[in-house]
Amino acid sequence: MSDLVSRGAARVEWIRSRMPLLARTRAEFAASRPFAGHRIGMSLHLEPKTAVLLETLAAGGADIVATGNHGSTQDDIVAFLRSQGMEVHGTRDDSLDQHHANVAAVAAARPDILLDNGADLAALAAADPWPIVGGTEETTSGGLRLRDELEGRIPFPVIVINDSRLKAIGENRHAVGQSVVESFMRITNLMIPGRRFVVAGYGWCGSGVAHYLRALGGKVAVVEVDELKAFEAAMDGFRVGSLDDLAEWGEVFITATGHPGVLTEAFFRRVADGAVLANCGHFPWEIDVAALRAYSSGATQLDDAIERIDLPDGRHVILIADGRMFNLAGREPKGNSLESMDLGFLLQSLSLERVATDPGSLVPGAQPVPDDIDREIARRMLAAMAAHR
Known part of the structure; x- marks a missing residue:
């Protein structure tokens, strides 16, 4: 095992041990396999917490092809994910042009579920459509693009995670x-x-x-x-x-x-x-x-x-x-706290599960996280917080 893979594995192990909400969901997904037969294409910051999210989706049967966002990719995490058999594109030093090429490579794999950050994948799907069941969008910026630049051009449902009051x-x-x-x-x-x-x-x-x-x-x-x-x-x-x-x-x-x-x-x-x-x-x-x-x-x-x-x-x-984004692209990036991303990535996981298993309950285009998902996660988070009192 290379030094880069070993470092990434050790960092992910620490993060994984402090994300109990995703741990429970990973076990549930391993039993229910909601993503079996689906390919999830991801464009999201590639750092240790994201690796735990991808492990959770893979446990649910997903075939994953992924890239990071410009300037925030962490090379040891890319190396670790590749060692787990995932198709992952990008390095921390990529130019903006190379980043766009990485996103295009994810789109070229024709994923039928999108996990997007900034609506980059959705924009490519609007320009050159392929069969897509649906997806999620992580950010305010991506939600704005979906409702402005891409309004009326997205024929599949996209759950905007940032619309969640819980998040x-x-x-x-x-x-x-x-x-x-x-x-x-x-x-x-x-x-x-x-x-x-x-x-x-x-x-x-x-x-x-x-x-x-x-x-x-x-x-x-x-x-x-x-x-x-x-x-x-x-x-x-x-x-x-x-x-x-x-x-x-x-x-x-x-x-x-x-x-x-x-x-x-x-x-x-x-x-x-x-x-x-x-x-x-x-x-x-x-x-x-x-x-x-x-x-x-x-x-x-x-x-x-x-x-x-x-x-x-x-x-x-x-x-x-x-x-x-200097809290992820700056020196020694840490990003948001483990507990908050455990919550945020559980929103991602359950929203993607809804896309995969019940797309008919959703409408085309941008929409908020379904209320029942928000409330279920709030209950789980409160229970997890009470366990540490």
Whole structure:
């Protein structure tokens, strides 16, 4: 066994031992075999927790072909999954073009069930259709694509995991909030107390980031274009303003909107000297990195996750992880907590089981997690939490 496979196996063993919800489901799937005769095509972050999800689906009889997302693939996990007989594409150092080729390779295997993250596989299926029973979509960004760019072009059901209130509470608010703040501290080694943070977006993820930053002593302001969410942020006690208002106030800017072009050249022309720019949304488009580089007068890579971008008037900004999701694409990525992903991947597992065994209960296109699945998982999670009291 190679060193890479051994390292991946050891990491997965630790993660597997702390995901009791998936352990129960893995045993149930081994008995019921809901995915027998199905090929599941996956485009999702390839890290240890995802490996446990794939083991669970494979126990249910699934033939799996998979790739990761750009910049977040962990090579030891790829090596481990390949050692288990799975067809897995991608490396951590893949270019964006190579990532697109990896997604195309998954699509070329013609899976009849999709496990998508960002709707990349769904977009390929819309452009060049093949027989698909249905699938799931992990993210807000992918849900937006399904309901906007791909509206009316998806003839099969796609359960949007991020529409689940259970996931929103457990994974998005608390786990993303925790992992983003932890990753910021680990990557930058900067102190949070007293530092001025601006969080763009006050959905479940953005609100979690804002609350965790404040809990550790940060001064936090929120930018939100939705009036009701902006009102919620104000009622939660955060300063609320526009990017124009806050560009010179903030020391750290974290985007969490799911939309492109949040931090643009107009912002770069006003932002305070030395500001740190980081994104925790799925796609690397919330910070317009191309515009930033075009506007800059030079750049210096300080380490693998920190880059100094010099601006024409003598100011500079610090860009984290090239504008990618820095809690997974940054240095020593950990991502969301084990418990939250046990919950989130159980949502994935039971939603995919519904797609495989009862697609007639679903409608074509994007839709939320069925209520009975949400409630069953909530009961299981509460029981698991009570066991540790």
